[in-house]
Every structure is written in structure tokens, then in C-alpha cells.
Amino acid sequence: MTHVITQTCCGDATCVAVCPVNCIHPTPQEPGFAAAEMLYIDPASCIDCGACVDACPVDAIYPLDTLPGPQKEYARINADHFADAGTPAARDGSPIFHPWEEPAFERNLPSDFAPIRVAVVGTGPAGMYAAEDLLLHTNAEVTLIDRLPVAGGLVRYGVAPDHPATKRIGETFARFHTHPRVRMLLGLHVGQDVTVDELAAHHDAVVYAVGASRDRRLGIPGEDLPGSTSATAFVAWYNAHPETAADAVDLSTERVVVVGNGNVALDVARILVADDGHLAGTDIADHALRALRGSDVREVVLLGRRGPEDAAYTRSELLALTHLPGVELVVDDGDPRTGAAIDAAGPRDKAGLLRDVARTKVDWTSPPPEGRRIVFRFHSAPVEVLGGDAVRGVRVTSGSGEVEIPTGMLLRAIGYRGSPIPGLPFEEATGTVPHVDGRVVGRPGTYVVGWIKRGPTGGIGANRACAAQTVGTLLADAVQGDLPAPTGSAKAFRRLVRHRNRHVVDARGLAAIERAELARGRRSGRPAANWPRSPNSWPPPGPAAASAPDTRTGGPQHP
Amino acid sequence: MVELGRAFKTLAFGEAAYAAILVAEEVLDVMQRDWMRDERVVPFVRTINNIHVVEESRHMRFARDETLKRLENASWLRLQIQAFVVAVASYVIVTSMVTEKVYARAGLDVERAVREAKANEHHKAMLRSSCSGLMEFLASARLLTKPSLRFYKRANLI
Numbered sequence: 001m002t003h004v005i006t007q008t009c010c011g012d013a014t015c016v017a018v019c020p021v022n023c024i025h026p027t028p029q030e031p032g033f034a035a036a037e038m039l040y041i042d043p044a045s046c047i048d049c050g051a052c053v054d055a056c057p058v059d060a061i062y063p064l065d066t067l068p069g070p071q072k073e074y075a076r077i078n079a080d081h082f083a084d085a086g087t088p089a090a091r092d093g094s095p096i097f098h099p100w101e102e103p104a105f106e107r108n109l110p111s112d113f114a115p116i117r118v119a120v121v122g123t124g125p126a127g128m129y130a131a132e133d134l135l136l137h138t139n140a141e142v143t144l145i146d147r148l149p150v151a152g153g154l155v156r157y158g159v160a161p162d163h164p165a166t167k168r169i170g171e172t173f174a175r176f177h178t179h180p181r182v183r184m185l186l187g188l189h190v191g192q193d194v195t196v197d198e199l200a201a202h203h204d205a206v207v208y209a210v211g212a213s214r215d216r217r218l219g220i221p222g223e224d225l226p227g228s229t230s231a232t233a234f235v236a237w238y239n240a241h242p243e244t245a246a247d248a249v250d251l252s253t254e255r256v257v258v259v260g261n262g263n264v265a266l267d268v269a270r271i272l273v274a275d276d277g278h279l280a281g282t283d284i285a286d287h288a289l290r291a292l293r294g295s296d297v298r299e300v301v302l303l304g305r306r307g308p309e310d311a312a313y314t315r316s317e318l319l320a321l322t323h324l325p326g327v328e329l330v331v332d333d334g335d336p337r338t339g340a341a342i343d344a345a346g347p348r349d350k351a352g353l354l355r356d357v358a359r360t361k362v363d364w365t366s367p368p369p370e371g372r373r374i375v376f377r378f379h380s381a382p383v384e385v386l387g388g389d390a391v392r393g394v395r396v397t398s399g400s401g402e403v404e405i406p407t408g409m410l411l412r413a414i415g416y417r418g419s420p421i422p423g424l425p426f427e428e429a430t431g432t433v434p435h436v437d438g439r440v441v442g443r444p445g446t447y448v449v450g451w452i453k454r455g456p457t458g459g460i461g462a463n464r465a466c467a468a469q470t471v472g473t474l475l476a477d478a479v480q481g482d483l484p485a486p487t488g489s490a491k492a493f494r495r496l497v498r499h500r501n502r503h504v505v506d507a508r509g510l511a512a513i514e515r516a517e518l519a520r521g522r523r524s525g526r527p528a529a530n531w532p533r534s535p536n537s538w539p540p541p542g543p544a545a546a547s548a549p550d551t552r553t554g555g556p557q558h559p
Numbered sequence: 560m561v562e563l564g565r566a567f568k569t570l571a572f573g574e575a576a577y578a579a580i581l582v583a584e585e586v587l588d589v590m591q592r593d594w595m596r597d598e599r600v601v602p603f604v605r606t607i608n609n610i611h612v613v614e615e616s617r618h619m620r621f622a623r624d625e626t627l628k629r630l631e632n633a634s635w636l637r638l639q640i641q642a643f644v645v646a647v648a649s650y651v652i653v654t655s656m657v658t659e660k661v662y663a664r665a666g667l668d669v670e671r672a673v674r675e676a677k678a679n680e681h682h683k684a685m686l687r688s689s690c691s692g693l694m695e696f697l698a699s700a701r702l703l704t705k706p707s708l709r710f711y712k713r714a715n716l717i
Contacts, residue, residue: 180717
């Protein structure tokens, strides 16, 4: 018997640290770690202790005999990872039973390390991994700041509602919201309410974890027609992001074309054709659930510029798509290169994942067939969005000339882009802040972490190593005495914030919002009903709001 | 110390007993993981540590399960009491891991050595980061109540 890591693996390697027999690989010290889509358990050495199950922040690990139906194939996937390399054995004559690396002690704080005051801007995964690292490894006081009145960043507003296990990592982060050395200031916009310089003047160091909130554009004619939008906006819409209108999406079209085939593209495709009964059991936005119930969408076409061997999705997300009840998966066989690549692929090649998926030559001149389906179309890029006052089709490349696909909605899912922060340097080409190991170039005491640092690649868990690097740099600078001394006290900063923005939400306010959400969800038989919140629209309508205490005053949180 | 243990044995019941044992095991587990991997440690000790790490993994899982199960429907008052007992136990365990005799045997001024060790930020950081899994669990079991947090802060666990 063994345990098995499944689809939701976030790769943050919390499990590796608790395994008593070192059977989870690749470990962060191993060369394949950075490129690994997920981690695997070696069935030959696992002793079924279950320590990893308790440690996993996203509930991805199961004992082999309790694997839920669609996850059963992960038994083979885990075992396959070790098939080539074989199970590593301890050296002959070694006093220990399993091969282990020497312990590494990367942080070496001087014994008289003085407490520092650090602001972390952004409460998504990158910001929270950085805050966690600081709180666990130093005696730092941390100010957690977010532009929005609720914490969580993309864990709250980016993860698809039908991935509740992934969202659970938010609970791990939430432990630090109420940490005795943390002060939370939500709904405070750095760059508007307070400037970068003001923030720096009141803290020893500032870490920016603001992510990449813009989307990349196609740069083709017709891109801005009504009905053509970004997948980012669509994701924000179904997750009740406060800056997206409830009526922002019109689903009165039979076919939706998504440009791109990364995991975000797969997310939006899945939500668009998902069974609304299933979605009702998630924390999807009320307005999105209503719209999807009345949706006409039967077919979602995913355009991939290159072939199935270069598809951007991860293996686990594609596998999940093949198990969607009531949804057919189809590969458009119009281009012979697609089929050839799938047939030629080895069992573990990316293209091989589509081996058992039906292949048909799709006739784009007729409306989509009955039933719901997702179509993968490879070697095809959009050339022009067609339509007078709204999208009515998209002209795309194909192996032989160009093809017109009629559609009422075009979603571009070709990646995110960082936005410049007023007062910080910015590299337009990459959409990131220039840095050396996390330290912002030319601004001592200022650091970046997450997508604004390394560009919009890598999932939730990748931020752990990224944050470790940034915090490592920050602490080294602190030890060297390279951090500029703050000119204003913590108290002065609180005064400044109160003066600039009366609607800042603190940890208690956040807890009240979450309680109200849960109560609201319970009434409608759902886990939690998110509502779009903004400083102006909160509290939301409904009885929950009436009973929630006024949390917008931003009063003192800690005795 | 032994007497304190006896007192605890008599006083602790149910989840507090499990949770407090868990604290001891988690703290030892983290240290032994480093020792068993470190080539500078005597091979015999490394083997013993390895055995303990492997064996304890199941015990800790069991203790976590039991604690959660028993606390599932606990009342507010019971939670407060249990949280307090676990916090005191944790404090005693963590603060009595190093005996003052080692400083004397090493020929150091005991009073000063203890003072320096207590103020060592590196030591505190190691404690906090090593016990993060434990604190995470205690948080999920709702055992980090306001009064108990004072003990964890004093013991440099949070």
C-alpha cells in the first residue's frame, strides 16, 4: 500500500518536510523541482504513515485504497515517475535506512537580530508565503496590505470555484492574518491612498507581492468589440471580484472561442459548460450561477497557436477535463499535424494525453451539435475578430488558409501581465519590476515577490521558493545594515492610513465578512456565497449585512 | 521535571493528553530529522533517530486524529481549558529541553550562558520555523486561544 498525490498538488513541498522515509520527489533540493508540475510519492518506499496527508494544504494526498474515482489514475502516474530512476537506496553501511540529503540551514540569524518592521503589499499566495517566512524566521512585525477589502488575492479571485481543495490553501494563509505580530490593512491602495515613499518611510522594508493583474492582448483587429474580453475578466466575474460588474458577461451565444490552452483557458472552458447543479454546490458568485443557468453555451473552442505537444495546460488539469460528466471532449482533426503528433507521442509526452480523446473534423459553418462539448483546435491562431457592433465570429489560421469560426464571445487566455506601481521601476517588456534576487534595483529596502517579480508563470506553490529567496535577500540586507532606517513610527503610519482612507478593513473586519459570507451561503445551501465587495458597495444587501458588525472603521486590532 | 510529568499525567485527560504528547513528539521529530541526516553525528545515534522518526510518524498522525475527533463538538469552556492545558504543557516541554548543567560542564558562567541563550534570536527563529507544522495543527484544532497564545509567545513558538 501507498499514498498517492493527485490532481490538486500545489507543489509547495510542505509534504516533503514531514515524510519520514523521504519518498516524495522531486524535493526542493533536487534538479527537477523547479520544472515539476506536481510531486509524486514512491509506492516502493511509502510506509502509509499519512504524515503528508495532514501537512498537505490542498488535500491532494489520499491512501491508495480511498482514491476517489477520477483520481484513480494517479496511482499509476505516481508510480510511473519512479519507474525509470528506480527507488533510490541508502548507501551501503549507512547508519540510516533511507537516502537523505545533508540537512541545510539556510537562514543564520545573528543572535542579537533586532526586530524589523516589514510591510507586505498583496495578500495573495506570494505575499502570504513571504509573510509566513518572515514571521516564522524572524521577530519581524508585519503590516499586511491589500488593495481589496478582503484578503486572498488569486486564491480567492483566481482559483476556479469547482476547485475547492485548492482554495483550502487560503486557510493555511489565514492563520497568519490574526498572528500577534501582524496588522492587516485591507482596502488600502498603495499608489493612491499612500505612496510608495510614504510606505517605505514607515517601515524597515517593503515587499511588493502585487501579482499581475492585467492580461496580455492579442493585438488583432476587432479585439475590443463587445463580446471580446479577457479570460481574466471572466474569471473575476465568476469569482465575484469587486471590480467586475454582475452583468459583465453575456452568455447568449452557442459557441465561445477561447484563445489559449493554459490552465486558465481550461478553467473558463470547464465553468462555461459545467453542470449548473454541480456549480451550485460551490462558492461561485450568485450572479454567475444565475447567468450560467440561463446560458446558451454548448461548445467551447480552445485555440492553440502550436501543436498538442506544446500545449500550455498541465497534465492534471487536462485529465480532470476528461472526467467532466455530460461534457464531450473533442480534438479538431482539420489539421493533419495534430493527429500525427498525438499518434507519435510516447505515453508520457504531453501530446499523448489526448490519445483517447475523440477526433473529428469540425464543420465550422454549422452551429455546434446538441450536447455540451469542449473542442481543442491546435495550430490555429486568431487573425481578426469579426462583427460590426459585437463579436459575431473570429477568423483564424489553419493548415490551409484561414477559417471563420462563428461565435458571440471571444476570451483571450494568453497570459497575465504585471502593472507598473507608481514610484517603482518597471520593465514594460516583461511586465515585471527589475530586481536582483528579489531586491528592487535602485531602491534599498524595497523587494518584490511572486508574479510581479518573476513574471506570470508558476502556480501557487512556486511562490514558496520565490518568497524564500526574497526574504533571504531581505534578511541578509538587514544583517548587513543596508536597510534604510524608517523615519516614521508604526503609530504614525496608522494615523496616516486613517487620515487617507476611512474604510480600511482590519483582521476583525475580515473575520466578520467571512462569517457573514458563510451564513449567507448556509441559507442558500452553499458553502459560502461570495458577493462582489468594494469599499463603496459593502456591506452587501441582505439580512447577513444587517447582523454583521461595522468593520469599516479600521480601529485598533491588538491590545 | 519528573514530578511535573506525574502531575500532568494525573491532570490531563482526553484531547489535552494527546495534544501535549503531540507537542513533545513534534519537537523531537524536527530535531531528530536533522541529527539523523547529519554526518557529524555518531552513526549509532543517527540510527536511533531514524528509527524514532519513522515510528513516530504514525503516532503523530494518530494523536492529531484523536485530538481533532475529541474536540469536534467541544464546548467553548472545554476548548478554553484544553487549550490552556496544552499551552502550559508545551511551554514546559520546550523550555526544559536544555539542562543548565551543560553550560557548567562546558566551563561557562551558567547565569550568563542561560541569559545569552534565552535572548538568542537565531534559536528563537529555529524554534518558530521548526514548530510551524505543530502550530498550524493547533490552530486548525482551535487550540490557539488568546490566553494560550501568551504561553506560545513566551516559548517562542509563534
